[in-house]
Amino acid sequence: MERKAAEIVRAVEQGAGTLHRAIPGPMGAYAGLLKEVTKDGALSGRVKELMAIAISIVEGCEGCIAYHTREAIKKGATREEFAETISVAIEMRGGPATVYGGGALALYDDLT
Amino acid sequence: MERKAAEIVRAVEQGAGTLHRAIPGPMGAYAGLLKEVTKDGALSGRVKELMAIAISIVEGCEGCIAYHTREAIKKGATREEFAETISVAIEMRGGPATVYGGGALALYDDLT
Amino acid sequence: MERKAAEIVRAVEQGAGTLHRAIPGPMGAYAGLLKEVTKDGALSGRVKELMAIAISIVEGCEGCIAYHTREAIKKGATREEFAETISVAIEMRGGPATVYGGGALALYDDLT
Amino acid sequence: MERKAAEIVRAVEQGAGTLHRAIPGPMGAYAGLLKEVTKDGALSGRVKELMAIAISIVEGCEGCIAYHTREAIKKGATREEFAETISVAIEMRGGPATVYGGGALALYDDLT
Amino acid sequence: MERKAAEIVRAVEQGAGTLHRAIPGPMGAYAGLLKEVTKDGALSGRVKELMAIAISIVEGCEGCIAYHTREAIKKGATREEFAETISVAIEMRGGPATVYGGGALALYDDLT
Amino acid sequence: MERKAAEIVRAVEQGAGTLHRAIPGPMGAYAGLLKEVTKDGALSGRVKELMAIAISIVEGCEGCIAYHTREAIKKGATREEFAETISVAIEMRGGPATVYGGGALALYDDLT
Numbered sequence: 001m002e003r004k005a006a007e008i009v010r011a012v013e014q015g016a017g018t019l020h021r022a023i024p025g026p027m028g029a030y031a032g033l034l035k036e037v038t039k040d041g042a043l044s045g046r047v048k049e050l051m052a053i054a055i056s057i058v059e060g061c062e063g064c065i066a067y068h069t070r071e072a073i074k075k076g077a078t079r080e081e082f083a084e085t086i087s088v089a090i091e092m093r094g095g096p097a098t099v100y101g102g103g104a105l106a107l108y109d110d111l112t
Numbered sequence: 113m114e115r116k117a118a119e120i121v122r123a124v125e126q127g128a129g130t131l132h133r134a135i136p137g138p139m140g141a142y143a144g145l146l147k148e149v150t151k152d153g154a155l156s157g158r159v160k161e162l163m164a165i166a167i168s169i170v171e172g173c174e175g176c177i178a179y180h181t182r183e184a185i186k187k188g189a190t191r192e193e194f195a196e197t198i199s200v201a202i203e204m205r206g207g208p209a210t211v212y213g214g215g216a217l218a219l220y221d222d223l224t
Numbered sequence: 225m226e227r228k229a230a231e232i233v234r235a236v237e238q239g240a241g242t243l244h245r246a247i248p249g250p251m252g253a254y255a256g257l258l259k260e261v262t263k264d265g266a267l268s269g270r271v272k273e274l275m276a277i278a279i280s281i282v283e284g285c286e287g288c289i290a291y292h293t294r295e296a297i298k299k300g301a302t303r304e305e306f307a308e309t310i311s312v313a314i315e316m317r318g319g320p321a322t323v324y325g326g327g328a329l330a331l332y333d334d335l336t
Numbered sequence: 337m338e339r340k341a342a343e344i345v346r347a348v349e350q351g352a353g354t355l356h357r358a359i360p361g362p363m364g365a366y367a368g369l370l371k372e373v374t375k376d377g378a379l380s381g382r383v384k385e386l387m388a389i390a391i392s393i394v395e396g397c398e399g400c401i402a403y404h405t406r407e408a409i410k411k412g413a414t415r416e417e418f419a420e421t422i423s424v425a426i427e428m429r430g431g432p433a434t435v436y437g438g439g440a441l442a443l444y445d446d447l448t
Numbered sequence: 449m450e451r452k453a454a455e456i457v458r459a460v461e462q463g464a465g466t467l468h469r470a471i472p473g474p475m476g477a478y479a480g481l482l483k484e485v486t487k488d489g490a491l492s493g494r495v496k497e498l499m500a501i502a503i504s505i506v507e508g509c510e511g512c513i514a515y516h517t518r519e520a521i522k523k524g525a526t527r528e529e530f531a532e533t534i535s536v537a538i539e540m541r542g543g544p545a546t547v548y549g550g551g552a553l554a555l556y557d558d559l560t
Numbered sequence: 561m562e563r564k565a566a567e568i569v570r571a572v573e574q575g576a577g578t579l580h581r582a583i584p585g586p587m588g589a590y591a592g593l594l595k596e597v598t599k600d601g602a603l604s605g606r607v608k609e610l611m612a613i614a615i616s617i618v619e620g621c622e623g624c625i626a627y628h629t630r631e632a633i634k635k636g637a638t639r640e641e642f643a644e645t646i647s648v649a650i651e652m653r654g655g656p657a658t659v660y661g662g663g664a665l666a667l668y669d670d671l672t
Binding site: 202203204205206207208209 | 426427428429430431432433
Binding site: 060079080083084086087090091094095096098099100101102103105106 | 571572574575576579582583586627
């Protein structure tokens with residue numbers, strides 16, 4: 001990961017902003033989905049953000065990792081929880097998850 | 113999902129058994145990885161099994177869903193936690209996660 | 225594809241129904257997204273359903289293929305358009321798209 | 337997306353050129369496939385290029401997005417059609433498609 | 449894997465036949481690509497079929513696994529080579545590759 | 561691929577080092593798996609590294625490509641073998657594999 005975490009998150013948010021202006025209907029519905037999914041419920045919002053990070057590592061999406069890492073930190077996720085989340089991705093995805101997971105931990109450290 | 117959940121899990125375990133006999137070195141290491149990842153730590157084993165289910169839905173792997181669903185139930189995951197886990201997969205994967213997620217909830221109900 | 229197309233679609237809709245009852249917030253938002261995306265706009269709903277089929281083939285999701293095939297047929301997609309949609313998936317995904325694409329065309333023929 | 341769109345397309349074409357020299361048989365056949373798929377037929381070449389972009393977003397392949405975006409522009413795809421294509425990818429892929437889709441729209445704007 | 453291997457291969461070939469009739473241009477080019485790739489060269493056709501199986505396991509495509517397994521057997525791949533091929537997929541894909549890999553070995557045993 | 565190959569490999573190894581310190585149990589088991597899989601057996605370590613490269617191209621993981629390319633070169637893989645490995649990925653993944661495959665060949669040339 002060559003770019004600073006904050007810069008990646010800014011690019012993601014800028015891209016989302018452009019999409020909202022271009023396709024307000026679909027993006028409004030998507031934003032509603034994101035909000036519903038990440039609020040506290042039977043599982044805490046913190047745990048659900050960590051799940052989103054595990055999936056982002058599996059999908060190899062750097063922008064997703066950076067965005068959800070910032071959200072997980074906001075909701076109080078510790079470095080130990082973050083690292084164990086990466087371990088689940090490694091069990092479920094193998095080698096590529098060690099590559100994206102290593103980058104994810106660097107983003108976590110960069111943002112805290 | 114046409115097959116009963118227990119039958120799918122049995123096929124997964126049978127396949128894993130055959131692999132253990134054919135490639136004992138790699139499968140032994142993989143089994144060690146699985147054990148390390150799913151034990152209680154900063155995150156509970158229950159939460160990590162739910163993460164594995166979210167990833168399995170994203171990967172569209174029915175056998176993985178069935179296996180980790182059984183493990184999550186053993187570790188006390190409630191139906192509400194299970195359903196919210198599916199919601200994270202839907203946010204991160206869209207339409208296909210509603211298809212595999214619907215199947216996953218049927219497997220949960222079948223196993224409890 | 226061993227199951228009849230109509231049976232696959234029914235299983236998808238049944239699974240979605242169960243999810244709606246379990247996680248009404250996220251599924252309501254997802255349903256809104258689906259509706260926004262597939263309505264007529266700069267691109268016709270028919271073309272957008274065909275795009276969804278191309279993606280479903282790439283993702284290897286049989287339930288998605290069956291559901292969007294039924295929708296595309298409702299919106300008037302011809303067999304020629306359907307087959308050319310599969311060809312794009314083959315160019316972008318290679319061998320697996322010939323397998324899922326062959327199954328998709330069988331579903332189309334089964335539903336018409 | 338840090339690099340300019342034209343630079344990404346140039347890198348893709350340079351890589352393809354090197355592959356053509358190294359494995360002329362397979363690459364010649366692939367080039368034939370690409371040509372067959374993207375020509376006008378029951379669906380216009382323009383629509384098929386847009387389908388290829390939807391798939392490229394789902395696959396998270398920046399080089400593919402840039403290449404097919406240039407081709408879609410050559411064939412007259414409007415910004416509205418391009419944005420609705422992204423919306424289909426979001427419905428079928430969720431969060432990662434908002435990230436890659438935002439980048440895709442920036443590439444479109446950069447190339448027009 | 450509930451179906452017999454030979455039955456899966458037959459369904460794949462039947463699907464490909466239907467596609468050839470519907471989109472002869474793209475399928476002809478794809479068939480040429482397949483032929484170019486799997487012939488003996490710097491790597492033997494046998495090793496390249498095994499590579500295709502490793503990829504099929506990673507992609508979770510049962511029809512692809514069955515088809516390339518039959519081809520690899522025709523070209524003399526031993527059970528030991530086949531099993532080690534699965535081990536590479538496990539290293540590169542984790543848990544899902546143990547599920548699809550177990551099914552692949554059952555297909556190999558069924559076809560020999 | 562903008563970065564030099566050696567720099568990418570260094571980033572991968574640095575990330576893996578950080579992960580080893582954070583989650584020594586899972587990473588130790590993963591390292592054992594990697595070692596078991598890539599040693600000489602019924603298939604040579606060289607061929608298994610090439611298989612890992614084919615999978616890395618299919619998964620679109622640049623760090624994986626760079627790491628396994630260095631390993632394959634260490635074990636004596638020729639440029640012809642490397643290029644034919646890419647051709648299998650193209651047959652099994654289509655367009656995206658031409659993009660990542662072109663980048664992979666550039667990495668090979670950069671490292672030799």
